[in-house]
Amino acid sequence: MDDTASTTTSVEDNTGNLLDNPTRDTLAEGLLGLLKPTVDQLDERVRATRISQLELKQQIESLNEELQKVKEALNNHPDLDPYVKKLIACKHKVTVVLNVLQASQNQNRAQAGLCLIRAASTDTMETPYQNHIDSKDFDHVYEPAEDSFLLIDALEKDLEFLSSKKPIFCLEVGSGSGVVITGLGMAFPQTICFSTDINLKACVMSKSTASHNRVALECVNMDLTSCFLDNKFDIIIFNPPYVVTESSECGGTDITASWAGGVKGRQVTDRLLNMIPKQLAEGGVFYLLLIKENIPEEVADIMMKHGFQSETVIKRQVRNEHQLVMKFYR
Ligand SMILES: C[S@@+](CC[C@H](N)C(=O)[O-])C[C@H]1O[C@@H](n2cnc3c(N)ncnc32)[C@H](O)[C@@H]1O
Numbered sequence: 001m002d003d004t005a006s007t008t009t010s011v012e013d014n015t016g017n018l019l020d021n022p023t024r025d026t027l028a029e030g031l032l033g034l035l036k037p038t039v040d041q042l043d044e045r046v047r048a049t050r051i052s053q054l055e056l057k058q059q060i061e062s063l064n065e066e067l068q069k070v071k072e073a074l075n076n077h078p079d080l081d082p083y084v085k086k087l088i089a090c091k092h093k094v095t096v097v098l099n100v101l102q103a104s105q106n107q108n109r110a111q112a113g114l115c116l117i118r119a120a121s122t123d124t125m126e127t128p129y130q131n132h133i134d135s136k137d138f139d140h141v142y143e144p145a146e147d148s149f150l151l152i153d154a155l156e157k158d159l160e161f162l163s164s165k166k167p168i169f170c171l172e173v174g175s176g177s178g179v180v181i182t183g184l185g186m187a188f189p190q191t192i193c194f195s196t197d198i199n200l201k202a203c204v205m206s207k208s209t210a211s212h213n214r215v216a217l218e219c220v221n222m223d224l225t226s227c228f229l230d231n232k233f234d235i236i237i238f239n240p241p242y243v244v245t246e247s248s249e250c251g252g253t254d255i256t257a258s259w260a261g262g263v264k265g266r267q268v269t270d271r272l273l274n275m276i277p278k279q280l281a282e283g284g285v286f287y288l289l290l291i292k293e294n295i296p297e298e299v300a301d302i303m304m305k306h307g308f309q310s311e312t313v314i315k316r317q318v319r320n321e322h323q324l325v326m327k328f329y330r
Pocket residue numbers: 142143144145147148151173174175176177178179180196197198199202222223224239240241242254257258259268
């Protein structure tokens with residue numbers, strides 16, 4: 001056999017042909033098969049722990065509020081001060097633990113060679129770094145919670161479907177901290193990402209989350225998609241303010257805009273539903289987070305009238321809230 005007909009697979013032989021390299025692909029597949037179940041398991045556990053920590057933090061916050069009320073009722077009795085201080089210290093500790101968990105999640109992924117897995121497969125999404133955010137900023141901007149993670153999980157579940165759409169323009173309406181659109185931008189680095197939020201502080205945070213995770217994001221302070229004229233997006237996502245409230249509570253531009261959903265918790269969502277036909281590209285897809293009280297069947301009917309099919313991608317019960325993510329496409 002002469003040199004040109006050699007079938008060896010040395011590094012030298014393959015360096016000129018990196019895009020089409022069966023040896024590298026087989027090796028990558030082998031490694032992937034070995035590492036992926038462990039990384040997925042580890043990742044799932046860290047994510048579950050982070051959700052528990054968030055719950056704990058919320059409970060401490062409400063306890064804190066109750067204590068303040070008791071203190072006021074007792075005319076600011078000084079005996080209660082040490083308890084309030086202890087609770088605040090406890091809350092700070094939980095925040096630190098949350099940050100450590102987040103860092104360890106990212107480290108685990110890096111150590112276990114997730115980069116390799118990400119390059120070779122399309123079935124996982126990374127949770128963006130959020131360590132740059134000061135916990136006090138979440139007094140003004142929606143802090144990622146179970147609903148945010150459910151939306152990320154829905155996108156992760158649909159990664160193969162989304163890849164098949166070869167998306168270029170992605171939009172998150174109401175991006176808050178920016179974790180969801182940043183996660184999407186990390187999964188599809190070739191896309192051009194946009195987001196909007198009615199809360200200016202949320203826009204600043206979204207932009208900073210994206211840049212800390214090396215995702216290019218244009219975030220615009222606007223009502224829903226009202227300032228986009230002829231833009232057509234391949235993917236649109238929305239985790240709306242979905243809590244059923246008095247109509248009058250709706251329409252704020254501060255933290256209340258994160259949750260106050262008015263009648264059926266759908267006052268903001270319904271306005272966006274009417275904008276989707278114009279803003280979504282012909283083969284595009286729209287993901288929407290809802291709760292049972294929003295009456296998802298009615299949302300499907302509205303979208304059907306606009307010519308869209310619908311599907312429930314994922315459902316989860318969080319305490320007494322039934323959350324789900326629906327997708328709509330033509
Ligand atoms: C439930 S939070 C979700 C935040 C983030 N997407 C997440 O999943 O963590 C809803 C977000 O929608 C924003 N929002 C509410 N009404 C809006 C409107 N009319 N136009 C744009 N954004 C809006 C809020 O400011 C808030 O950031």
